Amino acid sequence: MSEKNEKKKSSAEDEDVREFKEVMNTLKETVPEIIKGIVDAIYSGTNAEEFGKQVANFYKSMVDVGMDKEEAYELTKKFMESRDISGIIKKILSEGNLENWKSGDVDSEKISSTIKNKVNDELKRETGETNE
Amino acid sequence: MSKGIIYILADTPAILITITFSYLKYKRKAKKYMKIFRKTLIREGVERKMAKKLASEIKIVNLRELINMMH
Structure with missing residues (x-):
């Protein structure tokens, strides 16, 4: 009887060990693959260049219409927060809810109205100068 | 259960090393992205x-x- 019990115990242990080995193998293979996937998707050189061009254009367009550099920097920072994919992921993860992020501190209305005001001011100034 | 412990002891360092290397690679790529x-x-x-x-x-x-x- 005791021999039977020991056999049962041993086979259950073998089963546990086999399962554990599977888990370890999955960890060994999957985790690096996931990290690699994230790196390739987010931090590729092409992405960096594309994003750099977008940010540079945004910043320059605001400086060109006469906006103060610090103000342009603040707006560009917000623009980056709304476009940077790693920032978006980080924000979603830290808040744990995409909906929270959507209604978060990226105030696109404020950004667009500031730009509009600056452009209008600049146009008024230019037309005033031409009339004179 | 002793077999299980042996497997944990044998596999854990390898997994840690693999994950550490992947993470370091990730950090290097992220820095390159910023550059x-x-x-x-x-x-x-x-x-x-x-x-x-x-x-x-x-x-x-x-x-x-x-x-x-x-x-």
């Missing part, structure tokens, strides 16, 4: 100082967040 981003800004006509300031605003996902992402 390319900063250089692109400068090439596109943004002042060097401002480009540096803007590049520092890029958020890099850290290990804890990476692990959360895998859940």
